Amino acid sequence: MTKYVINGGNPLYGEVSISGAKNAAVAIIPAALMVDGVCRIENIPQISDVSMLLNILKQMGAEIRTVNRHTMDIDCTGIRTHEATFDMMRRIRASYYLIGALLGRFGVAKVAMPGGCNFGGVRPIDQHIKGFTAMGAALEVKNGIVNAETATGRLMGASIYLDVVSVGATINIMLGAALAEGRTIIENAAKEPHIVDLANFLNSMGADIRGAGTNVIKIKGVKKLTGGFYSIIPDQIEAGTYMAAVAGAGGEVTIKNVIPKHLECISGKLREMGVEVEDLEDAVIVRRAATLHKTNVKTLPYPGFPTDMQPQISTLLCTAEGTSIITEGVWDNRFKYVDELAKMGCQVQVSGRTAIIEGVKRLTGATVKASDLRAGAALIIAGLGADGTTEVEGVSYIERGYEDLVEKLRAMGADITAVAMPDEPEAAEREAG
Ligand SMILES: CC(=O)N[C@H]1[C@@H](OP(=O)(O)OP(=O)(O)OC[C@H]2O[C@@H](n3ccc(=O)[nH]c3=O)[C@H](O)[C@@H]2O)O[C@H](CO)[C@@H](O)[C@@H]1O
Numbered sequence: 001m002t003k004y005v006i007n008g009g010n011p012l013y014g015e016v017s018i019s020g021a022k023n024a025a026v027a028i029i030p031a032a033l034m035v036d037g038v039c040r041i042e043n044i045p046q047i048s049d050v051s052m053l054l055n056i057l058k059q060m061g062a063e064i065r066t067v068n069r070h071t072m073d074i075d076c077t078g079i080r081t082h083e084a085t086f087d088m089m090r091r092i093r094a095s096y097y098l099i100g101a102l103l104g105r106f107g108v109a110k111v112a113m114p115g116g117c118n119f120g121g122v123r124p125i126d127q128h129i130k131g132f133t134a135m136g137a138a139l140e141v142k143n144g145i146v147n148a149e150t151a152t153g154r155l156m157g158a159s160i161y162l163d164v165v166s167v168g169a170t171i172n173i174m175l176g177a178a179l180a181e182g183r184t185i186i187e188n189a190a191k192e193p194h195i196v197d198l199a200n201f202l203n204s205m206g207a208d209i210r211g212a213g214t215n216v217i218k219i220k221g222v223k224k225l226t227g228g229f230y231s232i233i234p235d236q237i238e239a240g241t242y243m244a245a246v247a248g249a250g251g252e253v254t255i256k257n258v259i260p261k262h263l264e265c266i267s268g269k270l271r272e273m274g275v276e277v278e279d280l281e282d283a284v285i286v287r288r289a290a291t292l293h294k295t296n297v298k299t300l301p302y303p304g305f306p307t308d309m310q311p312q313i314s315t316l317l318c319t320a321e322g323t324s325i326i327t328e329g330v331w332d333n334r335f336k337y338v339d340e341l342a343k344m345g346c347q348v349q350v351s352g353r354t355a356i357i358e359g360v361k362r363l364t365g366a367t368v369k370a371s372d373l374r375a376g377a378a379l380i381i382a383g384l385g386a387d388g389t390t391e392v393e394g395v396s397y398i399e400r401g402y403e404d405l406v407e408k409l410r411a412m413g414a415d416i417t418a419v420a421m422p423d424e425p426e427a428a429e430r431e432a433g
């Protein structure tokens, strides 16, 4: 077990390079399971969600060769099993993509229910089930295991209207449909950059997917996908998190290896708060000299403000002048972290999906615990700008999605150290989170 110890008050300067996107990598790696041949994948982030998925594929019989720290050759040709019921499946959200990938490849799947960040409510998969059922699969969820099978050994193309805009359901159905018989249309599809990235990956392996990035995706099933080469897009949320860190701590940092278009909404909110954000071709420069101003934020599916940046932007607003209102438009309950922020002096009142934040002048360091990945990022941002020392526990959540976080922040001048703590049952902590 590890905790992060942060001595706040150092402004951040220099540059930071953004890693490959977690939410694209965790879709593309399971997609490799459907490919006959070697997929060379570049810009794979070194995060625990990715190592968990690679381990799952290896356990199933995939051959995985490390080319360099961020490039792997994944060959799933030898996989003969349609079962993925390992315990580690429950630790990550994206393990549910194995349902689509296995149904696509074998027409049958037995997969453990996913885990991932627990925001205090259920994370349903009814839209995934609705999609696969429309495509001719019979699904049953029993004792934490999803059993899915098709009568013909192959999914059939179908028209599917999603009742809610779901990233996971859009991706999962797209995976199954890539190798289905006939044409699938997904309406009211999610439009996140990682959906476009997965479609580009599958198309480069021989799939026929059009419209990814709009709310109607059309997929013509093909018989076979063949190996190739692909590079994962940069992580929009990692970039946004470092932008927020500079806004919180002060200073000036060039955030490299980003797609500024994916950051427009985050940059826009930071500008409203008085932060300077300059767009370059594949970088943004973030500068904060003056006090932050209040603003209101509503999270929405892409291209709206991302829910995965909500805890970080809310934390910044805790030291902005005036009263800000945050509305969570995606998840029922994503404000658990505010109890931890209160220990540092933040004044936040939560009512249902809304948080009202009264800005205070300074935060003070405290011992706090991350309840999920982005809650952890928010606590680090609070600690960087606070007076005194902040100790952040629950680091295993943060490691799910941030590569080399301590090293990257130290290189910008932050005083942050990872300190080993006496062992505690990590799995129990995740489940409780
Ligand atoms: C691995 C990954 O990419 N995780 C992201 C993905 O999660 P995930 O794919 O789980 O999130 P969804 O987009 O599916 O969820 C969005 C909303 O739809 C609801 N819903 C979803 C599926 C379903 O079958 N039924 C249903 O009602 C959810 O409760 C939620 O209110 O998108 C979320 C929303 O941008 C992000 O916070 C997560 O970081």
Ligand SMILES: C=C(OP(=O)(O)O)C(=O)O
Pocket (backbone or CB within 6 Å): 022, 023, 092, 093, 094, 115, 116, 117, 118, 308, 373, 374, 401
């Ligand atoms: C909620 C997140 O991830 P997951 O869906 O993998 O739990 C996230 O990336 O903020």
